[in-house]
Amino acid sequence: MGNSENFDVVIIGGGVAGISAAFWCNELGLSSVILESEKELGGQLLWTYNAIKNYLGIEAENGRELQKIFLNQIEKRNLSIKTNTKVSQIDTKNKTVLLEDGKILSAKFLVIATGIRRRKLNVAGEEAFQGKGILRSGKRDAELVRGKNVCVIGGGDAAVENALILAETAEKVTLIHRRKNFRAREEFIEKVKLNPKITVLTEMEITKIIGDESLEAIELKQITTNQTQIYQTDALLLRIGVEPNNELFRGQIELDKNGYCLIDSNCETSAMDVFAIGDIANPAAPTISSAVGMGATVSKVIETRQK
Numbered sequence: 001m002g003n004s005e006n007f008d009v010v011i012i013g014g015g016v017a018g019i020s021a022a023f024w025c026n027e028l029g030l031s032s033v034i035l036e037s038e039k040e041l042g043g044q045l046l047w048t049y050n051a052i053k054n055y056l057g058i059e060a061e062n063g064r065e066l067q068k069i070f071l072n073q074i075e076k077r078n079l080s081i082k083t084n085t086k087v088s089q090i091d092t093k094n095k096t097v098l099l100e101d102g103k104i105l106s107a108k109f110l111v112i113a114t115g116i117r118r119r120k121l122n123v124a125g126e127e128a129f130q131g132k133g134i135l136r137s138g139k140r141d142a143e144l145v146r147g148k149n150v151c152v153i154g155g156g157d158a159a160v161e162n163a164l165i166l167a168e169t170a171e172k173v174t175l176i177h178r179r180k181n182f183r184a185r186e187e188f189i190e191k192v193k194l195n196p197k198i199t200v201l202t203e204m205e206i207t208k209i210i211g212d213e214s215l216e217a218i219e220l221k222q223i224t225t226n227q228t229q230i231y232q233t234d235a236l237l238l239r240i241g242v243e244p245n246n247e248l249f250r251g252q253i254e255l256d257k258n259g260y261c262l263i264d265s266n267c268e269t270s271a272m273d274v275f276a277i278g279d280i281a282n283p284a285a286p287t288i289s290s291a292v293g294m295g296a297t298v299s300k301v302i303e304t305r306q307k
């Protein structure tokens, strides 16, 4: 390929897993590049506003602080990093990567580290009211809802924990879940039951987000009866789970039933010399520690294969 850049390893995604892989490639003398679609590295760290106290060796007030520590360390290594660089296609057989701007990169090994994204509701008003009533995070936006009514949608840990956080400042929190039972841990559910500011609605689905300049209400549908009602609220937080960023390689490598990459103990996918690390390949234990460890594993395996 005439105008393509060549590397030992092309890493797609610059979250914790991708950063760790690049760091370890450098440590082992492999040439690599990180391709990250956002304007900076960090992935989910950039949307983590809670303190991180379970990453061994470092405690951080939030994800941004941990990101800075990681970036400080890799800065000294002169890694090749391309931010604002979205990968639009990959070819797992030929180990080539097509960027959105038309450039092609080729490699001996591909490392997929594309992580996950928050699941969307896909209902009317969801885009229009982002930042105009739809909150980004309970922790970050707690002051915005002081004395107001807020609804939280979802039934897992993230939804229930955020309802508890928002209840510290809001006048009233309504926690709305489409199923009868919550998946969240018992400890959070008990706290919700004891909190007089939190109302729980189950078997309810949100079908529309309503407002003029900013969010004013939501439309809810009772799942068992199909009856709808308009529910007044000043703010809304959506925590309905996450989904894997797998569009690039669907159909080229084997995925599990939820769309996560299937890998072996070397983090190798069903395509030879194509690896997957971090949350995209680890739905059972999506943590910073695992992502960092998988980055190291993959680089060591590649180094051995190079010899």
Ligand SMILES: Cc1cc2nc3c(=O)[nH]c(=O)nc-3n(C[C@H](O)[C@H](O)[C@H](O)COP(=O)(O)OP(=O)(O)OC[C@H]3O[C@@H](n4cnc5c(N)ncnc54)[C@H](O)[C@@H]3O)c2cc1C
Pocket: 012, 013, 014, 015, 016, 017, 018, 035, 036, 037, 038, 041, 042, 043, 044, 045, 047, 048, 049, 050, 051, 052, 053, 054, 055, 085, 086, 087, 088, 113, 114, 115, 116, 117, 245, 248, 277, 278, 279, 280, 286, 287, 288, 289, 291
């Ligand atoms: C609110 C919150 C709190 C958390 N708290 C903790 C905690 O306390 N402890 C803990 O261990 N873990 C915690 N986690 C989980 C932890 O943050 C993740 O497990 C970890 O960051 C996953 O890193 P990753 O690199 O695999 O994926 P991600 O961070 O999702 O990174 C993937 C990157 O790939 C990029 N990308 C995707 N597609 C493309 C493409 N086509 N082209 C280029 N780039 C692309 C994305 O932009 C993104 O930057 C938390 C997560 C959240 C959301």
